[in-house]
Amino acid sequence: MLADLNHDGHVDLIVGGSSSAQVAVIIAQADGSFAAPMPITLPGTPRGLAVADLDGDGNFDIAVPIATPAVAVVLFGNGDGTFQSPVQVTLTGNPTGITSGDFDHDGRTDLAVGNTQLNAVTFMLSRPARTFDTSQTLSLTRLPIVLAAADFDGDGLDDLAVTAGTDAAVRVLFANSDGSFTSSPALPVGALPSALAARDVTGDLLPELVVTNQSGNSIAILPNAGKRTFAPAIEIGLGLDPVAAVGADFDGDGRYDLAAGGRGVWVATNSTSSYAARGDGNGDGRITAADLVSLTLQLDRGVGHQVEDVRRRDPSATSGVDANGDGWVDNLDMPPTLRRLFAGL
Numbered sequence: 150m151l152a153d154l155n156h157d158g159h160v161d162l163i164v165g166g167s168s169s170a171q172v173a174v175i176i177a178q179a180d181g182s183f184a185a186p187m188p189i190t191l192p193g194t195p196r197g198l199a200v201a202d203l204d205g206d207g208n209f210d211i212a213v214p215i216a217t218p219a220v221a222v223v224l225f226g227n228g229d230g231t232f233q234s235p236v237q238v239t240l241t242g243n244p245t246g247i248t249s250g251d252f253d254h255d256g257r258t259d260l261a262v263g264n265t266q267l268n269a270v271t272f273m274l275s276r277p278a279r280t281f282d283t284s285q286t287l288s289l290t291r292l293p294i295v296l297a298a299a300d301f302d303g304d305g306l307d308d309l310a311v312t313a314g315t316d317a318a319v320r321v322l323f324a325n326s327d328g329s330f331t332s333s334p335a336l337p338v339g340a341l342p343s344a345l346a347a348r349d350v351t352g353d354l355l356p357e358l359v360v361t362n363q364s365g366n367s368i369a370i371l372p373n374a375g376k377r378t379f380a381p382a383i384e385i386g387l388g389l390d391p392v393a394a395v396g397a398d399f400d401g402d403g404r405y406d407l408a409a410g411g412r413g414v415w416v417a418t419n420s421t422s423s424y425a426a427r428g429d430g431n432g433d434g435r436i437t438a439a440d441l442v443s444l445t446l447q448l449d450r451g452v453g454h455q456v457e458d459v460r461r462r463d464p465s466a467t468s469g470v471d472a473n474g475d476g477w478v479d480n481l482d483m484p485p486t487l488r489r490l491f492a493g494l
Contacts, residue, residue, distance in 0.1 A: 150200045151395075152209040153481055155230035160475060163211060165195035172198065172213060176230045189224060189232060193217050197295075201249035201258045202454065204279050212273075214244035214262050221247070221262055221273060223281075238273060238281050242266035249455075250298030250307035253285075253328070258454070261309060263293030270296070270309065270322075287330060291316055299347035299356040299455070302377045310358055312342040319345065319360055323377050336371055338382050340364035348396030348405045348476065349373075349456075350419055361391040361409050368394060368409050368417065388413045398474020403427050405474065428486045429469035436489045444470055444486055447478045454478055 154161045159177035164186070166173070170193055173186040193215035203210040208226035215222060219240045224232040246263035253259060253274050260273035260281070269288045273281040291313030301308045306324035313320070318335035319342060325331060339362030347356040351372065358371035358379065367387055372380040390411035399406045404419035428436050430443030447454075447470050456471040456478050472482035472489070 150198055151397075151475060152200045152477065153479060154209050154226060154228075156208075156228060156480065158481055158484065160481070161230065163198065163200055165198040165213060168194070170194055172211060172224075174230060174232070187230075189235070191215060191222050191235065192220065192237065196245040197247040197262075199247045199249045199260060201260075203249070203258050203260070203275055205257060205275075212247055212249070212260050214240070214247045216243050216245060219244055221260065221281075223279075225279060236279065238283065240264070240271055240283065242269075244271070246294055246296045248296040248298045248309070250309075252298075252307055252324070254306060254326075261296055261298065263296050263311065265292045265294065268292060270311070287322065289313075291320070295343065295345050297345035297347050297358075301347070301356060301358075301373060303355055303375075310345055310347065312345060312360070317342065317362075319358060319371070321358070321377075321379070331377075333377065333379070336379055336382070338362060338369040338371065339367055339384060342369075343392045344394045344409075346394040346396050346407075348407070350396065350405045350407070351421055352404070359394050359396060359407055361387075361394045361411075363390050363392055363411070366391065368407060368415075370407070385417050387411070387415045387417075391415070395476070397476055398427060401427075401474070403469075403474075405476075427469055427474050428472040428482075428489045430472075430486070432469060436486070438490065440469070440486055441483075441490070444472070444478070444482055448480065 150163045151160045162175040164173045170191045171188045173188050175186050176184040195213045197214050199212040208228040211224040213222045221238045223236045242264040243266035257275040262271045269286045272285045293311045295312040297310045309322040321333040322330040338360040341364035342360045343363035344361040346359040349356045355373040360369045367384045369382040369384045374380045391409040393410040396405045406419045407417045430440040472485040
């Protein structure tokens with residue numbers, strides 16, 4: 150995963166190994182190179198990885214679910230690329246898959262962990278003093294293997310998308326204001342969905358679902374049709390065994406592109422006709438000082454939150470607040486916004 154862990158304006162890497170009991174932090178250097186990986190030992194093999202500011206201090210933290218022992222390990226960031234000693238949060242069953250979002254609508258970033266033994270999602274709700282409330286669960290009829298969170302229906306509440314093992318479909322659990330969830334029908338995507346991402350690739354402020362199909366050697370895009378519905382999947386052929394997916398503006402044209410990894414790395418360039426220019430934070434079609442105001446309003450909730458959740462703070466803000474197109478609203482968006490404002494770049 151990507152995040153600026155030490156606030157130096159360069160995006161760093163966080164990698165979780167499926168065959169070793171550790172995660173590795175790789176710090177980006179000013180010349181475009183990377184420092185040697187810094188491994189962090191865990192009590193078991195990672196079954197997922199989430200990066201978010203979980204304690205509201207403006208620094209990115211790392212959360213990892215582990216099946217044996219059944220725990221979630223949280224590494225609180227110091228803001229300089231290092232992390233404090235691992236904190237273990239006891240879970241039950243077989244934790245697998247993790248994502249972050251505000252699931253109890255209190256303004257704090259929480260975690261959701263899939264559990265294949267319990268057929269449920271366990272919520273790790275952030276509480277003061279870096280503690281978590283794990284008493285709330287959401288029972289499902291399918292095994293939750295991979296999770297992604299975003300505000301899919303534009304109501305200001307974080308929803309959950311879940312894949313279910315060998316089931317060639319995704320289900321979206323739409324959050325209701327009373328704390329309950331309403332499940333969508335099964336959304337067919339392809340053979341053996343292995344990774345989920347949420348990114349607004351059409352520029353309409355509603356994130357699409359992006360799914361890698363490991364057996365199908367493809368990536369499926371489910372266009373968000375609004376009103377809690379999705380259009381049929383658009384499938385793009387890739388190389389062998391794609392198991393990871395990300396969305397970012399790789400070519401700098403203002404559209405979110407897609408990338409997948411497996412036995413190789415593949416990039417699908419976005420050629421849709423509707424998009425929000427990076428840096429146009431208020432969506433008026435121009436790069437002006439008003440866009441700096443929009444970006445500042447987003448940064449006041451803390452550095453490092455996902456671009457899709459800006460609607461909770463300012464419904465008028467477009468995905469253009471994410472000026473550098475990396476999927477995060479953070480201090481890295483200030484330089485490109487200033488460059489476009491004063492230099493027309």
